[in-house]
Amino acid sequence: MASRPRAHPWMANSAPGVLEGMLAEIGAASVAEVFEQIPADHYRKAPLVLPPQLASELELRRELVARLRRNEDCERNLSFLGAGVWQHHVPAVVDEIVGRTEFLTNVWGSYQSDHGRNQAWWEFQSQLGALLNLDVVQLPVYSWGCAAGHAIRMAARITGRRKVLVPALSDPERLSVIRTYCEPPEMAGHIAVVTVAADPTSGRLDLADLRAKLGPDVAAVYFETPAYLGTIELGAAEIARAARAAGAETIVGVDPVSLGVLAAPGDWGADIVTGPVQPLGVHMNCGGGVGGFIASRDEERYVRQYNGFLVSIAPTAEPGQWGFGLASSHQTSYGAREHGRDWTGNSTYLWAIAGAVYMSLLGPEGFRELGNLIVARARYAQRLLAAVPGVRIVWPDTTFKEFVVNFDGTGRSVAEINDALRARGIFGGKDLSAELPALGQSALWCVTEVHSAADIRRAAQTLKEILQ
DSSP states (O other): OOOOOOOOTTOGGGSTTHHHHHHHHHTOSOHHHHTTTSOGGGSOSSOOOOOOOOOSHHHHHHHHHHHHTTOOOTTTSEEOOOTTSOOOOOOHHHHHHHTSHHHHSSOTTSGGGOSSHHHHHHHHHHHHHHHHTOSEEOOOBSOHHHHHHHHHHHHHHHHOOOEEEEESSOOHHHHHHHHHHHOOTTSTTOOEEEEEOBOTTTSSBOHHHHHHHOOTTOOEEEEESSOTTSBOOTTHHHHHHHHHHTTOEEEEEOOGGGGGTSOOGGGTTOSEEEEESTTTTOOOOSSSOOOEEEEEOSOHHHHTTOOSOEEEEEEOSSTTOEEEEEESGGGSHHHHGGGSSSOOOSOOHHHHHHHHHHHHHHHHHHHHHHHHHHHHHHHHHHHHHHTSTTOEEESTTSBSSEEEEEOGGGTOOHHHHHHHHHHTTEEOOEEOTTTOGGGOSEEEEEOOTTOOHHHHHHHHHHHHHHHO
16 A cells, blocks of 8 residues: 655655645746756766654654764863864853843844843943943954954945955965955955965064055055964054055954953054954854954044944933934944945844953953963963973964964874874864965964863873873
């Protein structure tokens, strides 16, 4: 007896008769006719080998749980990975507040849903502005790369120029996002991305190469401090002066947790500042945006170019009471659609509230303590790792929480070393050997406040054992 066709439990359109109904609605005789414009050589020749259909929710849950158990995480393992998503401590109160229903589930775009949301956003912007010593901070965009891309486009609109200078030693993922925002040469909005060489003795920008490439067509100079490889740009003020002399904007990427020990970008001449929101109370994750901020001085030529939301505060008719609301929303894609400054896009406004809570907990003294602790732990790690035979720290004592470790002297590749470390419950640093071959067999290690002195000693001892 033939079995009756059944709908797939997770695909509503698989119910009997649905396919035929759709074909009849569009006037096609078959599915093949719908896709006849696709060349035959674009089709897969061999059938997909798929596991059996799981017919019940119980079976599906069991299968997914089993697969998830195969993952290793940074809680059960000791991790020294960074390079864009870093393991920082997230106080429990941050999770408690961002999980409240008035923040987590409100309809963010309508004023009737504002149960303190606008004030929390304003607190994020004002606190981060104080940390950067800048007056205007936009609500977070999707990532640091997106923030840098938007900032470069802002500079191009302000100056009317179509070239940006960026460090050759840039995070390849962030640089890829920047190139996407700068558009291909075939498009009318194309901005040429030109790299500036690094000084091989320090990893910092080569100032002679920078000056040689500055000219009347350069809209902005973009650099980071701490940079992708952890180096601190000691010539930041000199770079800003050179850019300003050439009529270009200075765009700086900065890790906000470094500002407890490093000078604020607003103090030494940065025009537009970008950076990650993730270190400010957001857990590590790679399945969604972890936030990027954009900030500037409170000058109309900058404010008029923001693509996202700015939150303002104003006195109300009731003395002593204040109101919070979105400012300049008419120039966003929500207010002007395709005529907006840029697409407002996938933003991460919930992380603004996490950042507001985190920054309010630390305060100025807390940021100082955190920065000093990270520097001290990172220097301790450098010293112990450098004592392992064959291991060398590239550019020692010039970094914040990340630093480059070279393993050429061990005769082993980074991949081999990281495999051996992982077998002992340790995630080594990011392998740089393929993307930066000039550095040899090197890895980018990250040390933050979550790493105890015992953790660092364990890593150095384990490294010594596997290299014997």
